[in-house]
Amino acid sequence: MGNYFQPEIECASPEQIRSWQDERLVKTVRHVYQNVPYYRSLMEKKGITPEDIRSVDDLHKLPFLTKDDLRDAYPYGLLAMPLSDCVRIQSTSGTTGRRVVAFYTQHDIDLWDECCARAIVAAGGTKEDVVHVCYGYGLFTGGPGLNGGSHKVGSLTLPMSSGNTERQIQFMVDLGSTILCCTPSYAAYLAESIHERGLRDKIKLRAGIFGAEAWSEEMRRDIQDKLGIKAYDIYGLTEISGPGVSFECSEQTGMHINEDHFIAEIINPETGEVLPDGEKGELVFTSISKEAFPLLRYRTRDICVLSRKKCSCGRTHVKMSKPMGRSDDMLIIKGVNVFPSQIETVLLNKGYPANYQIVVTRVNNSDKLEVQVEMTPEMFSDSLGEISGREKELVDALKAMLGIYADVHLVAPKTITRSEGKAVRVIDKRKLY
Numbered sequence: 091m092g093n094y095f096q097p098e099i100e101c102a103s104p105e106q107i108r109s110w111q112d113e114r115l116v117k118t119v120r121h122v123y124q125n126v127p128y129y130r131s132l133m134e135k136k137g138i139t140p141e142d143i144r145s146v147d148d149l150h151k152l153p154f155l156t157k158d159d160l161r162d163a164y165p166y167g168l169l170a171m172p173l174s175d176c177v178r179i180q181s182t183s184g185t186t187g188r189r190v191v192a193f194y195t196q197h198d199i200d201l202w203d204e205c206c207a208r209a210i211v212a213a214g215g216t217k218e219d220v221v222h223v224c225y226g227y228g229l230f231t232g233g234p235g236l237n238g239g240s241h242k243v244g245s246l247t248l249p250m251s252s253g254n255t256e257r258q259i260q261f262m263v264d265l266g267s268t269i270l271c272c273t274p275s276y277a278a279y280l281a282e283s284i285h286e287r288g289l290r291d292k293i294k295l296r297a298g299i300f301g302a303e304a305w306s307e308e309m310r311r312d313i314q315d316k317l318g319i320k321a322y323d324i325y326g327l328t329e330i331s332g333p334g335v336s337f338e339c340s341e342q343t344g345m346h347i348n349e350d351h352f353i354a355e356i357i358n359p360e361t362g363e364v365l366p367d368g369e370k371g372e373l374v375f376t377s378i379s380k381e382a383f384p385l386l387r388y389r390t391r392d393i394c395v396l397s398r399k400k401c402s403c404g405r406t407h408v409k410m411s412k413p414m415g416r417s418d419d420m421l422i423i424k425g426v427n428v429f430p431s432q433i434e435t436v437l438l439n440k441g442y443p444a445n446y447q448i449v450v451t452r453v454n455n456s457d458k459l460e461v462q463v464e465m466t467p468e469m470f471s472d473s474l475g476e477i478s479g480r481e482k483e484l485v486d487a488l489k490a491m492l493g494i495y496a497d498v499h500l501v502a503p504k505t506i507t508r509s510e511g512k513a514v515r516v517i518d519k520r521k522l523y
């Protein structure tokens with residue numbers, strides 16, 4: 091238990107961070123080469139040995155690793171420690187293809203908890219806080235990660251898991267929760283439910299730590315206003331440990347990556363070329379402190395930008411922007427690249443709640459984009475003429491943003507299914523044809 095703002099690490103000089111990275115990278119490469127035949131053969135195919143990797147400057151020589159590699163190697167093929175030294179597994183949801191399973195030694199769990207503790211402290215958390223965790227527990231990393239971080243900080247931890255909104259709100263009121271941890275879509279749903287019950291004055295929340303899915307600045311503002319809190323972003327992925335790979339500080343302008351544990355690169359997703367800081371591309375991570383499941387140059391598919399601009403919080407670790415979508419989330423509709431986040435920005439800017447669904451179909455060999463959007467109760471009481479005027483206004487705004495026509499349907503409040511975990515925003519029916 092303790093103060094997990096660690097200035098000697100989080101505010102270290104770039105030279106110091108670089109020297110940790112050099113040393114830990116060399117050690118990790120040796121570790122996987124010796125203990126993971128899958129890695130050894132990938133490196134041999136590229137004609138390199140651990141001796142070729144002497145510092146971060148040599149990182150580009152290593153092969154990339156993709157989710158397909160993880161699926162090929164399922165379940166034990168990338169394990170770098172004896173199974174008897176592992177104490178935990180976590181896993182991705184596995185909605186497409188085989189699940190990915192990540193292994194942890196006790197050292198790996200401690201490191202992960204520490205990363206989450208840093209995130210909680212950056213959101214103003216202390217041992218006086220009541221941390222309400224309603225990310226799912228179990229194989230998903232959200233619940234266990236924030237739970238471990240909260241313990242390290244010494245806060246009172248409510249391991250609520252997801253679901254049962256009635257009980258969530260009851261505990262929030264009764265136990266005086268001060269920090270809420272869940273997906274942004276569930277935070278929006280909780281905010282809506284708290285308002286409906288007239289309980290806004292009975293809750294003591296002052297901060298939220300929201301991640302695991304894309305959310306826009308507009309959605310942040312909406313949640314902050316409705317709950318009267320400051321909402322912080324947190325990012326991570328199961329393969330690299332879970333939440334806490336990066337987190338926001340009070341500046342709210344991007345997430346500091348824990349560079350003493352992870353090296354970040356941005357690459358051109360088409361060519362694999364490494365891009366300079368400030369350019370948009372695919373985020374690639376190399377974990378340099380993990381024992382059981384260290385990954386070298388893992389392609390996340392998340393598209394973002396890195397920034398080394400000085401941060402007012404004093405932390406020196408590089409910041410990543412909010413992911414602007416995943417390269418595999420991008421929809422190609424009528425030949426045009428469409429990110430769901432672009433649609434969300436238009437809707438929230440026009441005053442709609444973040445309850446929407448994007449449906450893509452193919453009619454007569456042509457793609458059709460439909461956007462179903464919930465109205466607020468006030469809009470719902472408008473006349474039919476006014477509602478169709480609103481639909482037309484949204485069609486125009488979406489055309490201006492995307493460059494293509496979208497069929498817009500305004501639907502009654504509460505029609506679109508609420509999510510307790512990651513929201514399902516896109517239904518691409520073309521995959522069924």
Ligand code: DLL
Pocket residue numbers: 182183225231232300301302303304305323324325326327328329332333334390392412413416
């Ligand atoms: O979502 C880990 C996590 C749990 C992060 C709780 C934050 C909070 P996975 O289920 O493996 O792990 O999904 C990882 O989710 O590659 C991103 O595409 C997306 N993602 C995670 N955090 C964010 C975020 C967890 N803050 C995938 N903003 C990642 C946008 C995010 N996308």
